[in-house]
Amino acid sequence: MPPLALCNSPLCGKYCLLHRRGGSGWTAYRLRIHCGSARWRSGRSIAVIRSLGRAENAMQLEQARIDVLANNLANANSVGFKQVLMRTIQPQAPVAENGRIRVPAGGNLNAPMLRQAVDTRPGPMQSTGRDTDIAIMSRGFFVVKTPDGDRYTRAGSFAVDDQKRLIVPGGGLVLGDSGPIDLGEGNFALSSDGSITVDGQAAGRLRIVDFPDATALQRQGANLFSAENMEPVTVPPAEIAVAQGHVEGSNVSPVETLIAMIQAQRAFEVQSKVLTTEDQMLDKSVNTMSRVGRG
Template sequence: MLRSMYAGVSGMKAHMDKMDVVSNNISNVNTVGYKGSRATFKTMFSQMIQGASAPQGGRGGTNPQQIGLGTSLGSIDKDMGQGSLQSTGRNQDLAIEGEGFFVVSNGISQRYTRSGTLSKDENGYLVNSTTGYRVRGWQADANGDINTNGELEGLTLKQNMPAESTTEVTYGGNLDAAAANGEQWNTSFESYDSQGGLHKVDLRFTKNAANTWDYEVTHIEDKQGDVEYDISGTHAADTNNTTGTVAFNGDGSYDAANSNIPGNLEFNPQYEDDGAATPVSIDLDFSNMTQNYKEMTADRDTVNGYKAGSLVDYTFDSTGTITGEYDNGMRQTIGQVALASFNNPGGLASEGQTMFRVSNNSGAPKIGAPASGGLGNIKSGSLEMSNVDLSRQFTEMITTQRGFQANSKTISTSDQILQELVNLKR
């Protein structure tokens, strides 16, 4: 009789454990990146009353007679299925569509999470807003290239973009073939030096023969209007290759063979601190120009170089690549978020704050770039919500409650039987 009571106790305890799992699922129904759990039971030892016997002669065998000693918690399994994605409209909120976990670190240990609530900290690091753990990935080099085979590091958002000196100016448009010798056409372009200083360069085309135009730089000044070069001779000693010839074929196309471009236009920026910027050297490219019988439209097509800038925003694409937007109008690749996958993600050990750590049964993390090697895509402006099915959890709660009640009834009934046995001796 004591067996039935202890079996009931074990059943009540197991159902209490299951209720703990169900209640935790329900409490996290709105937790970003939460993965639900499921409790299962297993039988405990069975007491052998009589062993099995084999058939003998004309008599059949008998099955073993065993009485179970109750139940216990068998497993708590994680449901690693995809949760629904909720749009937030915030570019720094990331969701993973498919397999993988974000890799985060506190500087001592590495953890994994599906929660993509990201922000920038005081030092410019990309961090998980919930935990403050730094998001790990690969930093881009000075050219914006990313080596996803390199070591992971905490991603920093490049706060400042240094200035880049102008090195190439491409001209396009048309010079009128009907222009008389000596007719002129004036253009200008803006260039930058190594400190980001702006310089306006005036350039004039003068027709000197059929299909031939001379060009000359007539004036250079900085953004304050201070003259750095003038055709009259100002600072002429510091300026090189200010003149040349542009030739055209009979069909109006550029004639490289008969053009005379002596070399890069070079000038020294004039600063009060006496030459803090390096000399500017610009390759003037006229190969996109034409000479046809139509109006003058010759002008610069493209000018590289830019002033220094400060980060104003950053975005993520589907591969987790981070692009910074700067107040100088430029965009630059900053880095790329890494994802981790596991042979057995259900074997990961849960920690607080919706994080997981490696366990003996999860397998080692396999690091890769999003949208590659079976890893999911990154969806910016969305968060992955909890994958808990609330209606199913309420059903589980009801059946768990009834199971607990049934086991408690087993104990009370066993107690009544024991009471009857006691009452036999009066």
């Protein structure tokens, strides 16, 4: 018999799903242990196991969707928050390369995956009257220096530290074209192109950057993003539009998000019922075969 490879199916311990490679490709079997011997069973038992796996994968997908939607909804009033959008990616067929089977990205040949992306659409402008609040009305992100490297945000609710530098609430330094922005003791003013003046004297310019694909930014908490495998591109001053005394609100629609959560919860419940039904059928099949084996 050809070598067997145990799969990583997280189903119950009454059975295990195996794959055997034959002349027509890979075939799934259920290996049942009875009276010290291993017997191959296929047909209905395999169909039930596959249905269990599909239902379980669907439940995991819907739970992940619910978690993301719940986080979006919780940040509906957070300054500069960008909601996460989700898209279901259908499984791809394995590809033969040099006599070997290459599994598509994700490692699962059968289960759909949930792909997440940052929704970069702007949120509504909100007037605050605070000099250190800044809203970006064009494309781009503020650059924040942190101990873990540069981070990027649209949340412009800034403050001033004890050294009179512009910072985000967590303490990261907001960067200008020449480094941290020192506001000194004077009156701070900001032009629409990001130019900064203190008591009428030029004090630098906000650094605003953008990315080839901003939807691929990784959320790092505190409304900050990191850019993996992407280099930021400085937005030219002529293309910058900022407003002092304003912040950008969250781009989450509470009503739409709540509706999506209800739909995902219902889908989860449907798959849960399928899983319960198929599990009962499998128990019945196992018990029947066990009685036949003893007979």
